[in-house]
Every structure is written in C-alpha cells, then in structure tokens.
Amino acid sequence: MCGDTRSLIHGIINLIVPFFIYDLASLLVGAITAANYNPWLAFWPMTILLWLPFLSDAVCVVVAAVRFQRRGRTRALLGLIFSVGVAALYYMLRFQLHFTLSQLKDMF
Structure with a gap:
C-alpha cells in the first residue's frame, strides 16, 4: 500500500475516533470504579485517551503534508x-x- 493511501486511511480513521474516544475514557473510569479500585488509577489512561485524537491528527498532518509536498x-x-x-x-x-x-x- 502506498504511503499516500495510508495518509488517506489515517485521515478517515481520524474522522471516526473523536466520536468514541470520550465515551471510552468515561467507560474506563466507570469500570475501575465498579471494581472498587481507586478512581485515580484511571487518571493517566483517561488522559491519554482524551488527548490521543489530537496526537493522531498531528501525526497525520505532518506525514500527509510531507507526502503531499514530495509527490x-x-x-x-x-x-x-x-x-x-x-x-x-x-x-x-x-x-x-x-x-x-x-x-x-x-x-x-
């Protein structure tokens, strides 16, 4: 698969991710709380889940911009x-x- 196609597929996946990532983070906190664990255990995984779409967008923007500039x-x-x-x-x-x-x- 060509790198240009991978940039397009990454962009399409980025379209879907923001709608579900916030719910995944709240589900993680709910699961940890229901298991009688300290909710603070979910702080870092939840933070990663909430900032993951921005990181994914930044990576895709850089890679796609370089690909478009070259080809x-x-x-x-x-x-x-x-x-x-x-x-x-x-x-x-x-x-x-x-x-x-x-x-x-x-x-x-």
Whole structure:
C-alpha cells in the first residue's frame, strides 16, 4: 500500500475516533470504579485517551503534508484536509460542547 493511501486511511480513521474516544475514557473510569479500585488509577489512561485524537491528527498532518509536498498526490492532500478538519471538530465537540455519544440516547 502506498504511503499516500495510508495518509488517506489515517485521515478517515481520524474522522471516526473523536466520536468514541470520550465515551471510552468515561467507560474506563466507570469500570475501575465498579471494581472498587481507586478512581485515580484511571487518571493517566483517561488522559491519554482524551488527548490521543489530537496526537493522531498531528501525526497525520505532518506525514500527509510531507507526502503531499514530495509527490503532490490528491490522496495525501485529502488525508491532510481530513486531519485538519477533524482536529477542529474534536476541539469543538470536546471542549466547547462537552459532547459524548451517551447524550444521544436521551434523544431517541
């Protein structure tokens, strides 16, 4: 598989990750609390889960930008666009709207 295609696939995966990562972190805290462990044990894993989409977007932006600069392929450009757009989307959902998928179950 070509590196340009990998940049595109990474960008598409970055589109999906922000919707589930916040719920995974809250599930981790709930599981540790239900097992009668100290909730502070989940602090670092939860922090990693919450910042992972930003790290993934940064890696994809750098790799896709280098790929696009060298080869000029549209697939690398699409991966770059998806990752930059998703970074803004994740910021908006996470910090501005405090969005989780668990909020959607109240709507239906």
